[in-house]
Amino acid sequence: MAVAAAETRVFLEVRRRLQSALLILGEPDEGGMNLDVSITPTSLLMRTPDGCTETQLPAEVRLVPSSCGGLQYIRGDGLHLRLQARTESGPELISVFNQSLKAQECCTFYCQSCGEVTIKDRKLLRVLPLPSENWGALVGEWCCHPDPFANKPLHPRENDCFIGDTFFLVNLRSDLEQEPKANTKVICKRCKVVLGETISSETTKFYMTEIIIQPSEGSFPNIPRSQFVQSVIARCLVELSSARSTFRFTIQGQDGKVYILLWILNSDSLVIEPLRSSRCVRKFPLLENASEADSSSAWNAVKVLYQPCIKSRNEELASSWESDISVHPLTLPSATCLELLLILARSNASLPLSLRQMNSFQVAFLKI
Structure with missing residues (x-):
């Protein structure tokens, strides 16, 4: 031809x-x-x-x-x-949590953005998943009896780690010189990025998009920020959609404000995209590894539909999704919500014109 x-x-x-x-x-x-x-x-x-x-x-x-x-x-x-x-069938996805957290192992927690050590040489004796964040609503919807655990938070002990959808809870009592106040942000000492928040005087919530956990004998892996955020979010979406048959998600900040509406189309795509010459490539050095920006690439991806909800956009649709029990909320730091929105917009802009929209939604790929 x-x-x-x-x-x-x-x-x-x-x-x-x-x-x-x-x-x-x-x-x-x-x-x-x-x-x-x-x-x-x-x-x-x-x-x-x-x-x-x-x-x-x-x-x-x-x-x-x-x-x-x-x-x-x-x-x-x-x-x-x-x-x-x-x-061939795609690579088996290792849980974004289980790939780094193993009981009986001594771990070090790093800030993903700069490599600053947050928790050093913590031996985790128990690594346990938390129930779904909206499990209370499900109990009220489907069970004839009241929720016996309503408003009762779960707090990890010193060598515990409790895993949520986009976060994990750890006990920091032995790592802090003074007792922290509840409901305050946890900020990296070096780069000032928000890593999480304190739940109580002993329990701290760290977001999966902000922390890398490595065995203490290992070293800090230098992963480009965009690649890390995409991988964490994509794996989280795949796990939740598989385990709970949930395909629609709201991405919201710590203040409860909805930033993005996400709808999974499929998680079995392999995208092969040789780029044009380097003069035609628009680089985002803060988001990507510049050395890889001009090369051909093949990557496993989750294909999603999305709608941005910033600057009062799509307020009515966002309100409808928030009240729908089949839509699952995912909470991230507000800055990371904006990062994710930029990643989605960049992916959308890189697609052929005919693939960029579906109905009223925009289309994007998140690399796994």
């Missing part, structure tokens, strides 16, 4: 469960030249009079060229093709 292109962007989304793939060859920004595209089971080859570019697929993905169908050209977007794809 041949289309006109000066510089073509390739987008490929593979659905593991459906064993299918969507391939989009973006149309040129300016000028034009002949572009011949060859599809093999393991690669995409694009030839122009100036040379050729080959994109190798991940080892676990094989396309079926003979199955090419649904061929259409969308003006302003490019050439769309649908193919069958043979893929």
